């Protein structure tokens with residue numbers, strides 16, 4: 121890329137349509153073990169759904185008007201979109217960037233760093249979408265989702281996957297090794313899993329904690345998915361969407377800059 | 386002279402405080418086969434990577450196809466085939482799939498891809514391995530696949546960093562033959578190698594690099610006539626090294642290379658006969674070659690880690 125430095129910098133953040141080829145490559149690899157990986161990635165969310173929905177549900181009964189099974193199912197749908205995209209972009213992305221030198225091989229073609237990172241993030245979000253679709257099916261059978269809502273649910277899951285995939289790529293870009301990811305799980309994704317309204321309303325937290333939690337992206341994914349999945353009216357749609365989109369865009373920008381700094385030396 | 390397609394002047398690369406490529410100048414013409422020689426760590430790969438657009442330079446000028454080289458230039462990348470020093474094949478995929486994804490990265494259509502894959506598998510003699518996972522290939526097969534992969538988009542120039550290192554003689558000959566075939570079609574070749582025979586056989590012109598600086602450049606014949614005498618007598622014995630003193634009385638320039646003593650000069654046949662008369666020594670008279678030039682210019686000691 122040519123031109124003044126600032127222009128090169130900004131243009132370097134914009135992927136071309138070629139990112140689809142990167143996405144396609146990941147899909148090609150995934151297809152070989154699709155069934156096994158789907159079964160593996162569905163196990164945990166379904167255990168949470170059944171264990172908490174039935175187990176805890178007997179004591180809790182309902183939250184507001186909502187049966188606890190229904191309540192927790194949409195929470196699991198949201199947190200699973202976070203976890204799936206995070207795992208893919210962290211473990212898959214890091215392995216491809218370091219051990220397998222896949223990124224380097226891609227850069228020896230017309231692909232740019234922005235294309236490669238966009239392909240990773242798009243693929244991470246696709247994984248969220250696939251397992252989100254499977255969870256939706258199971259939840260629907262259990263009566264936890266209203267069938268008609270699928271067309272609204274899946275785009276939110278995809279958007280969530282984009283945001284969390286991009287955030288995870290930032291961590292991938294700066295990580296010295298696999299052990300480093302534990303910090304991210306302990307300090308970022310697990311707290312979100314526990315405090316962002318997956319299992320109980322954010323409103324039940326102390327006010328200070330509430331405002332902290334309000335800054336986190338998963339809070340907004342849950343706030344959208346829970347009513348949407350049950351065909352209820354959603355409050356502040358634009359606001360929640362804007363927060364998630366902002367996380368996705370900022371994280372993507374930072375991830376591209378950091379991956380570039382790391383591999384073009 | 387063919388049109389110039391690579392112009393490098395005062396090309397410089399630093400890693401931290403270390404100057405790895407130290408202001409080098411060279412030009413490569415279209416259709417040429419241009420080789421980089423030099424000891425480990427001389428800066429060959431770094432120079433190649435700058436030309437490939439995988440590493441930004443720190444100073445000087447570098448133009449390829451008349452374009453200033455910067456990393457991530459899709460237009461330049463589309464015209465170059467790249468064979469990196471380490472095979473970065475896609476280990477999650479099969480042989481054919483490796484070519485397929487590369488075709489996609491270069492934007493080939495489905496029909497072009499199928500045709501290309503078959504043609505390149507044949508070119509690399511891997512047609513019967515199309516569905517083999519890459520991890521199950523031998524080193525030579527991987528190298529052939531990497532070279533095939535570099536050719537998916539009909540590049541005008543192919544850059545090969547040690548294309549034949551670690552290959553057996555058959556595999557090496559096959560690759561030489563393939564590279565010669567490419568040259569016939571007018572493709573410019575840029576390569577590095579540690580095999581002087583390979584350099585002499587393939588390259589029109591060579592550049593010898595040492596610690597980031599150019600020692601000399603020219604055709605293999607020019608380099609030989611410029612730096613070494615035309616004949617070499619190699620002398621060795623079974624137990625230990627022949628010492629310089631034992632042969633001090635003979636004419637010619639003497640060098641110690643490992644366990645062998647070499648005498649460099651003109652018309653050494655008479656010298657050879659003198660050596661043969663001395664008990665315990667074996668010797669071989671041969672014409673001077675690039676290896677003699679290389680050793681003379683870069684010194685005889687192991688350079689690794691310097």
Ligand SMILES: Nc1ncnc2c1ncn2[C@@H]1O[C@H](COP(=O)(O)OP(=O)(O)OP(=O)(O)O)[C@@H](O)[C@H]1O
Nearest residue numbers: 385400405423424425426427428429430431432470
């Ligand atoms: N990414 C890097 N970071 C720091 N130093 C580097 C990096 N890449 C190369 N170097 C250093 O640059 C110098 C030249 O390396 P280069 O790989 O260009 O050598 P080479 O001539 O290709 O050697 P070889 O024949 O062993 O392949 C070496 O001293 C090497 O340690």
Ligand SMILES: [Mg+2]
Nearest residue numbers: 429430431470
């Ligand atoms: Mg090298």
